[in-house]
Amino acid sequence: MTDGLTSGRLHACEIDPNAAFDEFRQTLSAFDIDKLSDALGVSPDLLESLGLREFSNLLQNPPPGLDELVALANVLDIKTTSQYDVVLVDTAPTGHTLRMLALPAFLDGLLGKLIALRMKLSGLASTLQTFFGSGGDEAKARSQTIDDAVNKLEAFRSKMSGLRSRLQDHDRTSFAVVTIPTKLGIAETERLIIELQSQNVRVSDVVINQCVKVGDENSEDDNVAEAAAIKSNIYYQRRCKGQSDCIDELDRALKDVSATPEYRRNNGGDMDASPIALTKVPLFDVELVGVPALGYLSNS
Template sequence: RDLCRGGVLRGETPVIFVGGKGGVGKTSVSSSLAVELASSPGLDLSVLVVSTDPAHSLGDALDVDLRSSPEPAVLGDPLTDRRLSALEVDPRSALDEFRKNLELFDVNRLSSSLGVDVSPRLLEDLGIDELSSLIRNPPPGLDELVALANVLDPRNSEKYDVIVVDTAPTGHTLRMLQLPQFLDGFLRTLLTLRTKLKGLISTVQMFMGQQAQSSEPKITVDDALTALEDFQRRAADLRRRLQDPDATRFVVVSIPTVLSVSESERLVDELTGEGIRVSDVVINQCVGSGGGDGGGEGPDGEAMRRYYRRRVDGQRRWIGELTGACAEVSGSEEYRSNAGGDEDEGRPINVREVPFYDMELVGVPALGYLGGRTFAGGGFERLVSFDDTADAGPDAPRNPKLVVCGGKGASVRPRRRLPSPSRSRRPVTPWPSSAPTRPTASATPSTWT
């Protein structure tokens, strides 16, 4: 009950990040968690699930078209009853807007936009030329960071109770999480140029006389500085929230293979080192020990049973490896300090096994089933419950939580699904599209900043 309680008391939307290696099912986990939250009786939560992965599959998982609008889409199915919204953000578009502000500090453009005759060499001496490398070659993860900062801006997030974030693959996510500290220093340096530029303009105007004074400096540079200052504030706030156990949890998704387990162990270690609380590890595609008897008789049947036993034994080995690693991290001083001294401090990372399903779980009803199997009980309670004793009256603001889902990236070619008479399409609120080929969801009014 700690995460929602912390969000209510602090006036912030709780966030759950879901991450991990590509192809481990993090989108299925994040979307099923969002469906479970939005459909759980008694909670009455308004939930937003967001994908920041450039290779989006959130719309495929929910079986709705999220590409037709840049605004969050409200799902109209009976299970979530319009309490669930979904959004696939375009990190490249968000980065383009950020770079547009930085490009105004190109030496040549800045020289012509100040409204006075300033030598580019003089601007280089102020250190502006050092910014050009970031403009030309932004660091990896910057696009996702900018997009996530926009999503978590209170002007956008305050209408939700919980936000679930489906992240990009592990490496990209780690770089993104480490960027706020770097950007904070960079933007501080950039913003100190405001005073220097104003002093430079005043000096040049004084020497050039009244003609220069009557020529009003253009406001584009000042506007860019204001926009960057606003982004600096949001980036610093994002960093603070990521390290706040009362506002943020990270769910790591894995599968029981050597590559995925090794990457998940590194992810848990690095997140803990960054001061980010890992609350749960979900292990997907776990094969049960009671199967493998349907291979038939003869050599082929025996070979199938041997293969199945080897697969079960191999999976149990790597599940044990990951469970032991989580227990070791849970006992570390770093992990306990990340708990912030709350009632969750003594709890280890919760490792949850999800069985292998021989069919794709697509659409809200199927994801609701998966979410119930995965997050029912103690783990779900830890992530998404409110403290009934919290001092939050009926007029208190809605303060959403943030859940981030992540995992390893994958390259999967989408398959065409044939319509089945037994599979009914769920009701959706139509959204205008030039070529609607699948169910759509309604976009909220254009208030997304």
């Protein structure tokens, strides 16, 4: 979708995680026990004894976050992003994001197991050829079936590895963590930042939404009567006090993180790297939707 108010300079798209899951399913479908047993002409029980059941189970129960990871890899593909100055991705909540970032390592381990499995299956194909006297073409076809299956996963793993490299490219990629001023929100934010740091991912900004702002009675920009009414409201006083405490806690945590060796490493080793920026967004009485509303927000 292209927005006309920005003269075609702003584009948006919504990814389909179900299509991403289908891509992973097709990648592993070659390791389905029933399909492979037909291709090799052996009993499914024999393949299960070689450890193939684990891969068949992945078809039915993929790791959490895999659909978002594949979709993200497609969105951030260099062929897609090269025509844009900036690409902004709205990721899943904390838990999904962390699991998603850990999946490339999971796929590396999976590929190692599959390579070992390929050796077993190749040995099995050779045994079948010797035992049944299979022709050369049939033996080659069986071996090619195994190789094609592993090659598909290798290509998939390579795509995921490329995504991880882009996410860890400190010159091109940074995370902006969005949270709300509650104890739970702040705790989740601190946990996410620490985990991202440990995975060599640069965090540049933290945005706090829904901040209640009490007007200053002495300010010329505020309605004096409205500001006075808000200040006399006990609910707002308590709400502002609670939010202020949470924001202060997060501010201290960000300063501590910004002073760590991991943070400086993720900023190219710069000892004078700017600390993580903290931006407070006020609570509006309406939902901000569309380019004009975003323009208003950026100027508020």
